[in-house]
Amino acid sequence: MGREILLVLPNQLFEAVFTHPDKTIILIEHPAYFRDTAHDVLYHKQKLIMHRASMQAFYERLEAKGMRCCYVDYHLACKKTLRRLFEAAPAVYIYDPVDQARTRELEQLSVETDTPLQVIESPNFLTERHVFTSFFHNKKRYFMADFYAFQRRRLDIMMVGVNPEGGRYSFDTENRRKLPAGYTVPKPLVFEQDARILAAMAYVEAHFPDHPGQAETFNHPVTREQALALLDYFMRHQLNDFGPYQDALSTSHDSVFHSKLSAPLNIGLLSPREIVDAVLEAPVVLSSKEGFIRQIVGWREFMRAMYVLKGDWMRKQNYLHHNRPLHRGFYGEGVGVEALDLVIEKIHRTAYAHHIERLMVLGNFMLLVRTDPDAIHRFFMTMFIDAYDWVMVPNIYGMSQFASGPLLTTKPYFSGAHYLSKMGYDPAGEWMSLWNALFYLFLRDHKAVIAANPRLKVLLQHLNRHDDAAMRRFEQIAAPWLTT
Incomplete structure (x- = not known):
């Protein structure tokens, strides 16, 4: 009988792993984190660079500590490999993946191979x-x-x-x-593109050339030391x-x-x-x-x-009945709307945008043009370096797109162009006319939802100031986004 194993997924590079010297540590480039073909998610190249480089660095630390460990590359990390790992071990341990699909997959393998699966509370959170x-x-x-x-x-x-x-x-x-x-x-803290990063870039370009995003502008921590340096920089500056x-x-x-x-x-x-x-x-x-x-x-x-308690339910909801496809330009080429293209270019270059850019620029516009929440979830999972199912399901379905209704937020988050101008965007662009047209049409078409919400119904006063001629003008402006 072999040794017990501890499976380590790409987002489980915890210091707590080093407290298991009695187990064989298996770092695995699970396909769900590199190229999730089951859900048509081709991750941003910088996310893959981060995973590859950080896992390689973590593996080197394990070896330096004298721990028994094994690294499974993406092209070998198939279900057959997982099955063989289960069959060879008296027991399999894993930190809670906080990922419903991964948990179901591992539980099924445990049953099929008659191998005990021990799920350990994740140290990535403060709340059991x-x-x-x-x-x-x-x-x-x-x-x-x-x-x-x-x-x-x-x-x-x-x-x-x-x-x-x-x-x-x-x-x-x-x-x-x-x-x-x-x-x-x-200025942002800059990390050296050392041999490890360059090797990860080459690995990604060789195996995932069709994934979106720029690789050469990568600037994210991939080691414990770099992460601590970024934390210190944030505290001081x-x-x-x-x-x-x-x-x-x-x-x-x-x-x-x-x-x-x-x-x-x-x-x-x-x-x-x-x-x-x-x-x-x-x-x-x-x-x-x-x-x-x-x-x-x-x-x-x-x-x-919210993900653990309501995630499976949330991802099946579409409270506002939005079903339009997502414009392909969001994946890097741009969509021809200045306020959006500023953020799209940045995401293509850095795999990052801050929370207001995500919620009140991208999410706001996607809501106003009635985009299918599933397509929005896929986009955010694809393009953001910090995106995982546990955070994106409640953020997209529960908050940004109000797809689960008033479950965890009292209102949908949307605005006209004035809010974006007030918070720093140039108010002189043509994008404002489009944004405001979409805003008023959204108010009109979702009047029942708006009127039922004490925090939003004041917006209907703004809508009522526009006569039929104004609404027809808004329809003409918004037509490329709502009728094609």
């Missing part, structure tokens, strides 16, 4: 399953604000006794400023201004004051606890400290909980 399952038990709707306050109390983070530091849990209302003209924004300007849009700065820690965090190079500890120790303004803590302790944990 039983905690959020108990918290949301018997709730018909799920509110992040309630969960976030619970998390702050439970973890004793930014609390003074039983009260939140500063007298309230959220300072979000103070964190919506436009970036002032000429405001100093630090960006965190203090993160709060006020986290919603700001910029045509000059790729990430403004955003950390870009989501990618190394989501593959396990950093833990949420060490990020939280670093933020708590940082000498920065309270609104910035709380704003970033809310992303890690609140929103990220909430997304994982």
